[in-house]
Amino acid sequence: MRDGFIKNLGLGEGSALPVGVPIPWPSATPPTGWLKCNGAAFNAATYPLLAKAYPSLKLPDLRGEFIRGWDDGRGVDSGRSLLSFQADELRSHNHRFVNEYGTPTANIIAYTDQNSESVDVTNMTGNRCHTYIYMEKTGGVETRPRNIAFNYIVRAA
Structure with missing residues (x-):
């Protein structure tokens, strides 16, 4: 059979x-x-x-x-040769912080230490905003689409 x-x-x-x-x-x-x-x-x-x-x-x-389809001069994945391996990669991105607490001022001091998960914000008049940003790791060990x-x-x- x-x-x-x-x-x-x-x-x-x-x-x-x-x-x-x-x-x-x-x-x-x-x-x-x-x-x-x-x-x-x-x-x-x-x-x-x-x-x-x-x-x-x-x-x-x-x-x-x-x-992955070979680029062949298209410019999407340039510099690759046929049958070449490409490691995984996460696209470059930013994490932004916007603080609109109190009177807006250009004279803001923000500080943190390298082990901190927050930012302490003080304006030049000494008013502390105590704004915290918390970021944590989520997800698995790779970035991938759904698949079979x-x-x-x-x-x-």
């Missing part, structure tokens, strides 16, 4: 997909002629067409990774 399923998907021998194209696969075991994209090295004599797609003779390790896990595989022969 599995062979019929593979044949119906067009993933068996004579597949229309070129050698080297990674696809998401809903099973832990790839079909015959396909390899997991797990960073493993392979033999060029065994897989000569795969060696043309991956001249490093090493499959990309797509476990737990998202595939698949096993990336690549046609090897």
Whole structure:
């Protein structure tokens, strides 16, 4: 039954997909002629067409990774080469503080120490605002969109 399923998907021998194209696969075991994209090295004599797609003779390790389209001069992700790895990153952003307590003045002194989670604000007349800003870490260990896990595989022969 599995062979019929593979044949119906067009993933068996004579597949229309070129050698080297990674696809998401809903099973832990790839079909015959396909390899997991797990960073493993392979033999060029065994897989000569795969060696043309991956001249490093090493499959990309797509476990737990998202595939991103190559920039190719567009300017969205410039400076990247094909098959290059990119670590996670959080976009640069600011945290702003606005204090409108009492009479507005340009002569405000704000101070804190490096371990504090608050700012004590005093205007030049000595009126203390005692404004506190509290920021805390939230979330997990990475920034990611919602997703569903698949096993990336690549046609090897």
